[in-house]
Amino acid sequence: MGYFLLYLHREADEGCKKHLGRVLSIWEERAVYENDILDDLKTALYGEKKTKKRPYEEIKLDKDEDDDEDEDLSKITPEEPPQTTDLIHALQELENAACGDAAVHQRIGSLPVEVQDVSLLDKITDKASGDQLSKMVDDACMLLADYNGRLAAEIDDRKQLTRMLSDFLRSQKEVLDEKEQQLEVRNNLTFFFYLPPPPPLYIVLHSKGTHLNSHVCFRYEFHREAVGQV
Known part of the structure; x- marks a missing residue:
């Protein structure tokens, strides 16, 4: 340029x-x-x-x-994540970007040969034809300059959209990780509080006396609450 x-x-x-x-x-x-x-x-x-x-x-x-x-x-620090509406608006703006402007593409493609081929300058024979060619060149320069400016703006918009998408995906990943941690803690608490009570524990003590013909058995039943008190 x-x-x-x-x-x-x-x-x-x-x-x-x-x-x-x-x-x-x-x-x-x-x-x-x-x-x-x-x-x-x-x-x-x-x-x-x-x-x-x-x-x-x-x-x-x-x-x-x-x-x-x-x-x-x-x-x-990383920028604040954009809102979903901002992303939608940015994507809609790119629908009218320069690279997709078929009308301008057609105008550029149909530029006269005189403004593209320098060798045709030799065919200028008088001032009128020179002025006509000068006007065509001016119009072509304006068209191309405006189109190049729109392309440059589009590149900046796409870079900005890329940053917005990166920040948005980062924030969504952070939210997902946080929700997964909360779900894991909730599942662990649910498993702890809903465990079935253990079966009662029976301990049988045998005592054999010297003048007793039968065994004296003492059975103690320990329930879960009793164990907790001890």
């Missing part, structure tokens, strides 16, 4: 530059690209800008801000 704009800076007329400048302004308003990239594109289109020296205080302030940003990035 930069080389293309640099070529237009040398070869294109002011009308074409004006149209492309409007496209760059639209990209800036929609935050399609970062400001540094847009500044480079504007420089390529309008020419090199003389850089001014920055004072030491401004450079030091930028350095301190960068250090603060690095410290903040190290403390970043």
Whole structure:
């Protein structure tokens, strides 16, 4: 893109530059690209800008801000999971994405050969035909620039949707793990409280006396409650 704009800076007329400048302004308003990239594109289109020296205080302030940003990035935690309605809305927005715009695809595919084949420039014989070709080139540049901007915005939307889906799946997994732990604890408690009581324990003690012909048997029945009291 930069080389293309640099070529237009040398070869294109002011009308074409004006149209492309409007496209760059639209990209800036929609935050399609970062400001540094847009500044480079504007420089390529309008020419090199003389850089001014920055004072030491401004450079030091930028350095301190960068250090603060690095410290903040190290403390970043996963974002809050999105709501289901937000995911549905994001998916519906992608239904109108640039890659699925059949009408624009058809317009791009039907661009005249004159704006695609540079060798046809030799066929320009007068000013009228040159102006006509210049208008076709301007229209094609506007169409392609707008389409490229929509594609860039679509890429950002898809990246954002990917992050949203990742956060949503992470939150759902955490909820599922928590529910499984609660279910396991509940099952263990149910098993403990509903155990059948053990059968009574019988202990038979035999005592044989020296002048008794029969055995004296003492039987003690220990129930579960008695064992608990002991």
